[in-house]
Amino acid sequence: MSKxxxxxxxxxxxxxxxxxxxxxxxxxxxxxxxxxMPSIVGVMGPNGAGKTTLFEMIAGSNAPTxxxxxxxxxxxxxxxxxxxxxxxxxxxxxxxxxxxxxxRPNFMLETAGxxxxxxxxxxxxxxxxxxxxxxxMLDFFRRLRDERRLVFVCLHPTAKLHLELLQEICERFFFxxxxxxxxxxxxxxxxxxxxxxxxxxxxxx
Amino acid sequence: MALFEARELHLRFGDRVVLENISLAFEAGCLSGIMGPNGAGKTTCFNVLTxxxRPDRGRVMFDGADITGRSPQAIARLGIxxxxxxxxxxxxxxxFENVAIALPQTRKRGADPIGVAYGDAALVAExxxxxxxxxxxxxxxxxxxxxxxxxxxALEIAVxxxxxxxxxxxxEPTAGLGSxxxxxxxxLVHRLKGQVTLVVIEHDMEFLFSxxxxxxxxxxxxxxxxxxxxxxxTNPWVKNSNLGKLA
Numbered sequence: 268m269s270k271x272x273x274x275x276x277x278x279x280x281x282x283x284x285x286x287x288x289x290x291x292x293x294x295x296x297x298x299x300x301x302x303x304m305p306s307i308v309g310v311m312g313p314n315g316a317g318k319t320t321l322f323e324m325i326a327g328s329n330a331p332t333x334x335x336x337x338x339x340x341x342x343x344x345x346x347x348x349x350x351x352x353x354x355x356x357x358x359x360x361x362x363x364x365x366x367x368x369x370x371r372p373n374f375m376l377e378t379a380g381x382x383x384x385x386x387x388x389x390x391x392x393x394x395x396x397x398x399x400x401x402x403x404m405l406d407f408f409r410r411l412r413d414e415r416r417l418v419f420v421c422l423h424p425t426a427k428l429h430l431e432l433l434q435e436i437c438e439r440f441f442f443x444x445x446x447x448x449x450x451x452x453x454x455x456x457x458x459x460x461x462x463x464x465x466x467x468x469x470x471x472x
Numbered sequence: 473m474a475l476f477e478a479r480e481l482h483l484r485f486g487d488r489v490v491l492e493n494i495s496l497a498f499e500a501g502c503l504s505g506i507m508g509p510n511g512a513g514k515t516t517c518f519n520v521l522t523x524x525x526r527p528d529r530g531r532v533m534f535d536g537a538d539i540t541g542r543s544p545q546a547i548a549r550l551g552i553x554x555x556x557x558x559x560x561x562x563x564x565x566x567x568f569e570n571v572a573i574a575l576p577q578t579r580k581r582g583a584d585p586i587g588v589a590y591g592d593a594a595l596v597a598e599x600x601x602x603x604x605x606x607x608x609x610x611x612x613x614x615x616x617x618x619x620x621x622x623x624x625x626a627l628e629i630a631v632x633x634x635x636x637x638x639x640x641x642x643x644e645p646t647a648g649l650g651s652x653x654x655x656x657x658x659x660l661v662h663r664l665k666g667q668v669t670l671v672v673i674e675h676d677m678e679f680l681f682s683x684x685x686x687x688x689x690x691x692x693x694x695x696x697x698x699x700x701x702x703x704x705x706t707n708p709w710v711k712n713s714n715l716g717k718l719a
Contacts, residue, residue, distance in 0.1 A: 402708060403710075
């Protein structure tokens with residue numbers, strides 16, 4: 268694999284407009300970051316803030332309005348649809364999403380340079396403490412990271428447990444809100460941020 | 473080398489990733505368990521292993537031969553039998569007849585195989601032996617549909633055993649059984665251990681943890697954990713779950 272960063276979102280923005288006639292933006296998300304090293308990244312943010320949109324753009328199923336998403340050196344929008352999951356894979360709860368907005372015919376696109384997904388995006392995985400699977404899931408995230416993959420775990424914390432889980436496994440964090448994605452270097456940083464505290468409400472206590 | 477091996481299986485259904493890089497090995501004489509939450513891909517994985525679906529990538533090896541993409545019939549002929557989550561029995565036939573018709577010797581006999589089976593002392597003895605193994609020795613002449621649910625399941629296993637498989641796959645054998653039925657089925661599976669190589673998919677962790685030599689945990693279409701029940705139990709989250717409380 269090349270020396271390119273595992274993941275780079277370069278000047279990415281996504282705008283949803285109200286409709287074909289009314290072009291007023293209804294939603295806008297601006298993202299710009301790069302991650303060079305394998306790690307487990309926790310993602311939090313209110314409903315509708317754009318967490319899933321962010322994951323879809325990384326997985327290549329949702330094209331950014333501007334900018335580019337580059338996984339292991341490849342622009343996701345230039346990779347053949349059926350091969351995008353060899354770069355980034357999006358697990359939507361228990362099943363996976365691979366529905367692509369087709370912007371050009373397949374033959375004009377390049378093949379994926381990786382045989383196995385480099386970026387794994389877990390969108391609100393179901394954690395149930397009773398059945399014990401949780402332990403295997405956390406170990407699996409760690410194993411992926413140790414195999415030099417980049418792991419995103421998106422959670423909308425509704426219980427203290429969810430915060431404890433994020434604290435236990437994640438090395439860095441993103442907060443999606445107010446139209447942007449803000450990075451935090453550690454758990455202490457994200458849970459003391461005023462915006463995040465407001466979002467967490469009683470859980471922040 | 474393991475009796476049965478799956479190497480790097482990948483399967484996509486349309487826009488869904490169903491299996492991603494699954495590798496499994498089942499050793500001869502062992503009971504291997506596969507468990508995972510609902511929708512994790514367990515049954516699909518089974519269907520690839522037993523030839524119902526062809527993987528997009530990856531290989532399936534049995535007894536040294538590459539069986540990837542062979543038909544379920546061809547795979548069965550090599551000595552692999554399976555039971556289904558939803559049972560397949562001849563309801564109007566007796567217990568004896570259900571097993572007799574599954575014997576390879578009977579199947580070769582044309583127009584009235586069951587009539588022939590009743591007249592052949594060696595076949596009758598073989599059917600009785602199989603039924604004794606699964607604990608249905610007393611039920612020989614009962615009509616299949618009149619059996620209680622747990623015994624129907626035992627009969628289904630008897631039908632699978634009739635082909636004298638080297639490897640027997642059981643898909644969620646405890647599905648629909650009460651605690652009594654489960655205990656009896658656990659006893660039966662325990663008896664089969666050592667006689668035939670077993671692979672059991674199970675949602676019921678207690679059942680698997682008490683019987684399996686090695687367990688693979690499947691989630692998101694991937695093997696997320698693997699080990700003996702004792703090894704899997706060392707995980708702190710497992711210890712604190714209902715599973716950890718099991719002796």
